[in-house]
Amino acid sequence: MNVFYNKEGIGDVLLVQLQTETPEKIDPEQFGDITLIKDAEGKIAGFNVFNASSYTDLAGGQQVEVSEKLVTSLQNALAKNGVDFTLEVDFSPKFVVGFVEAKEKHPNADKLNVCQVAVGDEEKLQIVCGAPNVEQGQKVVVAKVGAVMPSGMVIRDAELRGVASTGMICSAKELALPNAPEVKGILVLSEDAETGSAFEVKA
Template identity: 40%
Template sequence: MIFTYNKEYVGDVLMVIAADSQGAKLAVERKGRVARVYREDSGETVAWNIFQVSSLLEIAERGQIFLTDEQAAALNQELSKEGFAAELVNDREPKFVVGQIVEMEAHPDSDHLNICQVQVAADKTIQIVAGAPNAKVGLKTIVALPGAMMPKGNLIFPGELRGEKSFGMMCSPRELQLPNAPQKRGIIELADSETVGTAFDPAKHWQG
């Protein structure tokens, strides 16, 4: 789940994105200060809006935020009070991490995409379809995992590119809005000494 808050532009509303709506027609069910957004075709919950959230939590950040377990429990208590049986899952794992391309093959239905197997933890490798011209086996870069919100506000969900499954995105300096980022295409290139799975730290991972 992705938690976002921007009081200046949206108001005192905590938005919780639970799933990719995939363009489906949506409906809203509201009880008190809690609104559930769901797909009309399947009933699947895709988001929650919690209004006047500052009376429940103190939030200083703007954009994607990460809750403490105590804050998540307070929100779940509010959902229960309003009659919703669902529970918000508080995922506190980093969503931008150091990854390494360990395998790469050309996409069978594209002249510029590659299907990459990218190690993102000591015990985890995911498939990412990418068109970066500098992608190569052995390269270490920054990976946005499902559940990440990019600086421009777009969300990372599992998906497909031309029929091939993709579970994240390898990021360019420009996409991460890093200072003095080159405007040319290409994912960020990290030193070989960086450790796979380490959370992204702009001060450490970028000397633009």
């Protein structure tokens, strides 16, 4: 779940995104202060909360941190407006330290590599990476599916030249880190960085 609030830009409205993919069919339904947005299959893809500041404390102009307190406030807002829907939220970090276990050349693209990346708790991701400096044995920053980059881009499952890619290995510039180098390449962390641990990224 991703939550956005920009009072100056769009008013006192909280935008809640439940799916990483933009629904092909947007079919809104209004319930008081809640507008439900459904996909082509009728599943709730997201919702907007109008008069949002009356339901929860918010800071404007940025992505809102998804916390248990916020989810409780949103659940209460849904209930108060007659929406019978239970929020199921993954609170695990979306930016984590990864370990590149293997790197192979992409079969259909000379400048791409297919990496097998451990991200903790025996979880491994296959990530297609075009950075020239990616190598086996590195500790890197991985944006998992559902992560929102500082640019506003949402990380989704993808297929690059016929190869599945889940997540992204990030550069310092993509993470909006201070003094990020202009040269193309991923951010390589120190060897003592703990695989699977959260990496703080400011929205």
